[in-house]
Amino acid sequence: MASVVVTALLAAFSTTIGNHLGAKAVSPGEPAGMPARVDSVVMPRSDTFSYVFGDTLNLTDAELGQLNSLNQTDGDYQTWFTSRHAVSGQSIEIQLVVEGNRDHAVRILNIQPVSSCTAPLSGTLFINPSAGGDRSTHLLLDLDSSSVLTAYTGGKDFFNDYTISLNRGEQYTFGIYASTSKSYCHFTLDMTVLDGDKTIHEQVDDKGTPFQVTSTGVTFHAAYVTGVLNHSGARNAFGNSTWIRGDPLALDKP
DSSP states (O other): OOOSSOHHHHHHHTTTTEEEEEEOOOOSSOOOSOSEEEEEEEOOOOSSEEEEESSOOOOOHHHHHHHHTSOTTSHHHHHHHHTTTOEEESEEEEEEEEEEOSSSOEEEEEEEEEEEEESOOOSEEEEEOOSOOOOTTSEEEETTOSSOOOBOGGGOBHHHHOOEEEOBTEEEEEEEEEEOSSOEEEEEEEEEEEETTEEEEEEEOBTTBOEEEEOOOSOOSEEEEOGGGOTTOOBOTTSOBOOEEEOTTTOOOO
16 A cells, blocks of 8 residues: 654554555665665455446356356456456555665655546446445545545645655555546556655556556446345355346446
């Protein structure tokens, strides 16, 4: 989803906004590369989510059965969606791990999205709605806003109040939650880092490509539902709620 400035922030947001992971063993000499090295970029799989396809997917009974035969906690299940170029619907969660990469402390001053947005996708919606949930303690990026604040609890601008300082080998994990209710957006993250007297902009992306997210507030050509929307209560051999065909005109989407 760790501030040496305010100790209380560590306890309040250690599992949401971020978490200091401590320093690793380092080799002598000034390290090369960016001042805040990106160690990991992961989109955690959530038990509730929406996926959107640009094309209309009319799955046969056999194809739907094959999807429902997969364990939702296994990689093959996620691959079923990503191999078909699914895009996260409405929001995307990003777990970003960064590491101090200088002999002196570096400071992360800001994280902002750099986005390009068009009309939302409207081919096929796979929706597994949440029965509730609180995202307010993540770093919240509203891709619909022309002036994006990296907000957290209460809508405050996190980086206006705090900075993250990292010594060499010291890691920090950000929990980032980007959303759109209007568009289909490709975006990267612009991380501003203070390295001594230099301000460096580091680009963060998804393995060399932009992150993607699309609004679900449109009328789709096809839809599939699971979770609380599967009123039959059917489950597969792994105890997962199965996917069934839904009426795209009848769905109550955010």
